[in-house]
Each structure stands twice: as structure tokens, then as C-alpha cells.
Amino acid sequence: MKIVNLPTLKDIQIAHERIKPYIHQTPVLSSQQLNEKSGSRLYFKCENFQKAGAFKSRGAMNAILSLSEDEINKGVATHSSGNHAQALARAAKIMKVPAYIVMPSTAPKVKVAAVEQYGGKITFCQPTLEARESTLNAIIEKTGATLIHPYNDYYIIAGQATACLELISKCPDLDMILCPVGGGGLLSGTLLSTRYLSPEIKVIACEPEGANDTWQSVKSGKLIPSLSPQTIADGLLTSLGSLTWPIIKEQVHDVILVNDQQIIEAMKLVWERMKIIIEPSSAVPVAVALSAREELKGKKIGIILSGGNIDLNKIPWL
């Protein structure tokens, strides 16, 4: 019972209805001080307040709720050390089924603890993509669990699209939306929601200079993988997928790059002035908003703050 075509507005609305009991309808905040600093009117969709601390709970819940009873009883599996792993473990816990999470043996303790907190069954492997995939395949072979990919899955994309659905319903007259891009799940979902509901809104992908594969892909017109990315924005290291890339290629208005210094400054400014915790990946679109680009001046801009999971013992500016 998989969506095999691009999620429709109906698919996104169904996703929204069925995940509603399990997620927060996160607030949209504004800040006079950040408006003044940016010269724009900024509307922050606060997915840092989302369950498990990131928008990933939307996609994970939608994906798990799309499984048949037979599938779901065997559990779900993924390899990730990031927010998707936490979100999937939480979704599985809600459904009272196992979540098999493959993590590299080098994963930070704080991330391991976060997955354990939601009862995820962790298998450690060598920190290579090959080891991660072969370990995951062996687990799926043995358990019959369903692989839930972090972004290259239409149910995941439809789930992530619901953040923008809520943003647009609260702020219908935005000029543009700034969205961070890693694998492209959030970005492609955001593009679909704006396409269906407010096609006049320009969606701009925001990416770290040290992980600029989306920028490269859009400029060259073909999917360029992310090779040895280097950035503080640890949620944005992955390559685009075969499902997310075509949506992005067709519809994204622009890709804007910022460097790690800008990202850290933007993050600190949000903590200091808005009194909310965001992770470095969320600070990427904020850094774009603060970059004084002419095209953003005076505009009404939605910013998706993707998450707030950060090791508080490692503050990037200290």
C-alpha cells in the first residue's frame, strides 16, 4: 500500500489528519529584534518544539501509520544516528512495535542515549556506509522489519510536508519560505505543500557551504552526491534521493549557501534573542535571512526551524 506517485494534496492532508494525535502543531514565532536585524518580517515555524525535538517525527509517524498490520507487527528499521532514528524509535514505541536502529560505533553518546530513551533496539556497526547497509540488511532479513528511509520515501515526504501545511495556514501571505536541505525530505515536502496551496510563495533551499551538493545539483541540473561534507550543521550531511531530487529540481526557486561562521552566529542570535534552542541545521535558513541579500529585504518570510537537538555539553561558539 505504498504511494508510488508524487504525494498529492490529499495525501498530505491525510498524513496531517492521521499524525495529529501523535505530534505537536508547533507554534509560529516572530521576533522584533530579528526582524530589525534582517530587514525582513520573519515567521519561525518551530519544529524544534516538535516531539522528539525535530520535524522528523512527522514523517516517521506517517510512514509507520501507512504500514499494513502484518508489516507493522514485525517492526521498523533504519540506519541513522540523527533525528530520524529518534523519531522512528518514538513512532515505533507509540505503536508498540520494535524499532531496529543501526548506528555507527562512533555515534555520540548523547545520540545513542536519545534513541535508547524511546526504546530503540540499537545495533552498532563500523562507521562506513557499507557496514551500515549490510548490518541493516541482515537485521531486516532476520526480523522481517520494514525499512523506513529517512527521506527517500513518499510517506516520509508527505509527513514532512505537513509542517509547511501548518505554516501556510497560519501565515497565508508569505512571499517566500527558507528551508534547510540535507536529504531533501523537508524541502521536497515544503515544495509540494506550497505548490498545492500557495504556488506564489518562493521556496529557497538553504545549505552549508561545506555540504553544498544541492547547490551543485541545481546548478548542474543533475543529482550530485554529497562527498565528504564538512559542516557544523550535522543534520545536512546526506545526499539528495531519487524521490526528493526531481521535486527540488523542478520547483526550488534558488539555493543559497552560508558558511559555518554565519551558521554559528545565527544560532547564537536565536538562542540569545528568541530564548529558544535550535540546532545548527536550523540556523542555516536563519543565517540566510540575516545575510542582507537584496531579494529578501522587506519580504514576509517563513523559516522552518527544523530541530533543537544538540549536545549541551558542546556549544559551538565556546
Next chain:
Amino acid sequence: MKIVNLPTLKDIQIAHERIKPYIHQTPVLSSQQLNEKSGSRLYFKCENFQKAGAFKSRGAMNAILSLSEDEINKGVATHSSGNHAQALARAAKIMKVPAYIVMPSTAPKVKVAAVEQYGGKITFCQPTLEARESTLNAIIEKTGATLIHPYNDYYIIAGQATACLELISKCPDLDMILCPVGGGGLLSGTLLSTRYLSPEIKVIACEPEGANDTWQSVKSGKLIPSLSPQTIADGLLTSLGSLTWPIIKEQVHDVILVNDQQIIEAMKLVWERMKIIIEPSSAVPVAVALSAREELKGKKIGIILSGGNIDLNKIPWL
């Protein structure tokens, strides 16, 4: 045109109406994870999101709006290096009059910068109470500015009382409210609002062990000043005042002490799980809620998070 008697409900309601255009009606947040950890149901009144980052904007606005035209044109003055100084400077800026702020020469740069940001006219003095008072008196003598005391002023108390007014209107069936206490402006305001609106709510004062003058005062029945307090909660160092103490003495249900270790742990937990920035003083009632006291178990508890102003280059657990 000073209130010379205890603020009435009407005084607090008038304060609320007239400060409304200049302050945030801050949200009340809850957290499943903190509920589980505390064994209670916690409702956080987020004054860390207040204008100028703390509840102090309520009292400062109310005090400045209570002045006659002649008084207000000469400006306002205070000695403070904390949130009251910022709040008063902001209130004066809104009214387009000068705010004369006396600060000790040892005040942290970040606090000086915050007052300057709101256009406060700072005079530095030696870091003694005597120097602060004599410097302030000389300025008042010269300028005719009106002294706005940080807490020992009925307009300030009525202004601070509006935070509890909003909390009770959103959560009418609380069993108790946990409130930090320094000079007692917020606490006495909270006591008045509960007395008038929901006298069945028990208000508990929360205080650092290293600045336990309210605890001592309540136990002994007489106002004991705060002598060489030592705590991370830098907003709670001052003594009670002649106006705040009688209200506290008459009505406070209890005073509960927590140590700096508990305060820092509570603060980190709120940052980590709720993704919001609170300052150490705000973490004092959270630490009380997490202290597993029998009388709090299963109760519906309001917690006033008093502010979010902290030097992000000095994180207490690092």
C-alpha cells in the same frame, strides 16, 4: 498619584490593561518529559519570552505609565545591573524619556550592553551599596528623574502580578504555584493575584540555599536581610522590601530551598527537553518541582519562569 495601600484586584486589572500594548502575553507551555520526571503536571508561564527577556517589563511599564506628565518628562532612574535595568530602559525608550541607570563598575559587559541597547544612560560607580545609592541620589537631585525601585513599589508589584493573572486565566484549576523569590516583587504580585482570583491555590516561594533570606524571614516571622548571598541564581540576591515582606509573610504557603547543583541540573533539563532558554533564577522553581517532594506528587502546578537573560559565553554546567 501613588498607590499607598495594597494593590487591589482592580489595580492589577488596570495595570494589565495599560501595559498590554507594550508586553507579550507569554505562552504557558507543558512538557510530557518534565511531567514524567517530576511526577506532577507542570504548567510553565514563560516570562523568559517576555519583552527584554524577563517579567520585569511588566512592572517597569506599569510604574512608568503611573507617572504624571510632569514626572515622566524628567525621566526615570534606578540602580541595578540586572533585568530591572533593562526593563526600565526599554520602558523609558517607549515613552521617549531618559532612563538613568546606575551600575557598579564591575557589572558584566553583557549586562551593560543590554541596557545600552535600550538607550539607557548608564553611570558607573564603585561596587558598594553606598556608592550606588549616593550616585543615584545625585542624579535624581540633578535631573528630577523619578526613582523606580525594582520591587519595593506598589505599581511594580501590581505590574508583576499580571503574570499570575494570565497564568490563572489560562489554567484556572491549579493546585499550587511555584515562584522564585529575590526582592519579592514577583512573589508578592503572585500572592495578590491568587488571593483575589483563586485563594485555594497554594503559592510556594522557591529560593536558593545560598540566598535563603526569605526562608529565614518566614521561619522567624521578621524580615531578615540578605547578607553576602552566594548562588548561581543572580536574580535572587536582594533582600525583601518593606512593601513585599508583609504580603509574603501573611500569605505564602511555604518556602522551599534548593542548592546550586539542583538549580543547574534543572536549568539544563529545561534547555534540553523543552528547547527554551531560561536563566538560573528561573530554574529555582523547576528544581523544586523536580525534588520529588511528597506534597507535589500528582499535583497541577504552575511555575513562573521568570526570565531568559544569560551570558551564552558562560554556561554554568561547562
